[in-house]
Amino acid sequence: MRPEIPLTTRDVVGVDLTHTRYADEVAYAKGGGSGSGGGSGGGGGGTVSFAPYTSGPATASAGYNITIEFKGSWTQAYYDIFVKSADYLTSLIIGELQDVTVYGGKGGPKTVDDILITAELGAIDGLYGILGQAGPTAVRTSNSLPATATMKFDIADVDAMGLEAFADVVLHEMAHSLGFGSIWDRLGLVTNGLYTGQNALREFLAMGGTGNGIPVEQDGGSGTAGSHWDEETFNNELMTGYINDGSNPFSAMSAASFADLGYVINPNYASLAEPYMYA
Ligand SMILES: [Ca+2]
Ligand SMILES: [Ca+2]
Ligand SMILES: [Ca+2]
Ligand SMILES: [Ca+2]
Ligand SMILES: [Zn+2]
Numbered sequence: 001m002r003p004e005i006p007l008t009t010r011d012v013v014g015v016d017l018t019h020t021r022y023a024d025e026v027a028y029a030k031g032g033g034s035g036s037g038g039g040s041g042g043g044g045g046g047t048v049s050f051a052p053y054t055s056g057p058a059t060a061s062a063g064y065n066i067t068i069e070f071k072g073s074w075t076q077a078y079y080d081i082f083v084k085s086a087d088y089l090t091s092l093i094i095g096e097l098q099d100v101t102v103y104g105g106k107g108g109p110k111t112v113d114d115i116l117i118t119a120e121l122g123a124i125d126g127l128y129g130i131l132g133q134a135g136p137t138a139v140r141t142s143n144s145l146p147a148t149a150t151m152k153f154d155i156a157d158v159d160a161m162g163l164e165a166f167a168d169v170v171l172h173e174m175a176h177s178l179g180f181g182s183i184w185d186r187l188g189l190v191t192n193g194l195y196t197g198q199n200a201l202r203e204f205l206a207m208g209g210t211g212n213g214i215p216v217e218q219d220g221g222s223g224t225a226g227s228h229w230d231e232e233t234f235n236n237e238l239m240t241g242y243i244n245d246g247s248n249p250f251s252a253m254s255a256a257s258f259a260d261l262g263y264v265i266n267p268n269y270a271s272l273a274e275p276y277m278y279a
Helices: 076-092 155-161 163-177 198-206 252-261
Strands: 012-014 019-022 053-055 066-072 100-102 110-112 115-122 130-140 146-154
Touching: 019 163, 053 076, 066 076, 076 115, 076 163, 100 146, 110 115, 115 155, 115 163, 130 163, 146 155, 146 163, 155 163, 198 252
Parallel strands: 066 115, 115 146
Antiparallel strands: 012 130, 019 130, 053 066, 100 110, 130 146
16 A cells, blocks of 8 residues: 655655545544445446546646546546645645656656646555555655655545545645645654744634644644644644544635745635634
């Protein structure tokens, strides 16, 4: 289940920051998936092959683009969830990044503008247990921003959790793939369990938070600790380590954190975020 780690090159450093998610970190839809109707292949419709999708401006050099390559068993509904998350994140992140050349995949060297995500739905270990793995597989040497990432999910869990929960999981994991939590250490954004990036911190203070940093998850082991907002503090915020039953809003604090990573983000990021107040 280990993703292929791209070779380190002049442009990128191969990394293994993959976030393994377990089924018990996600509240599954009661009585099975909302789209499964009791059968396999939830989400409605048959399995289809999809061409790669690129979100963001049509002119590649005009801003941030996310390209997704789809492997494995996809339905239109699952594809649509990935497209929606990618479209959302390219409305939030607007700044063009330097193209990079990556090696190690099939078909020889590839030019990446601005991130290439390999998305796969397939069999892992059946219902429950491992839900999936996601995260950057190569980051730019120049600024640590991810150039390639992988998002792989166990089709048995995806079919069972329902489309609403899966949409939350996909946006959460795509945010990791773009660097949320996964490059914080590399950028020195966490000190003594507190996230100190100024943009997200400003939003934390604006909603009534206090102190000089945002509480970061310390529990749950590697893959959860150190790379999420603290569950006890932030409860159903999407970028905590556990997806709650019901709504999981992506807050202005999470949106602003992408500026701390070094992305140029939409000045209207707060209006793109979902309403959220903690405590
Ligand atoms: Ca671009
Ligand atoms: Ca580019
Ligand atoms: Ca599983
Ligand atoms: Ca949560
Ligand atoms: Zn996570």
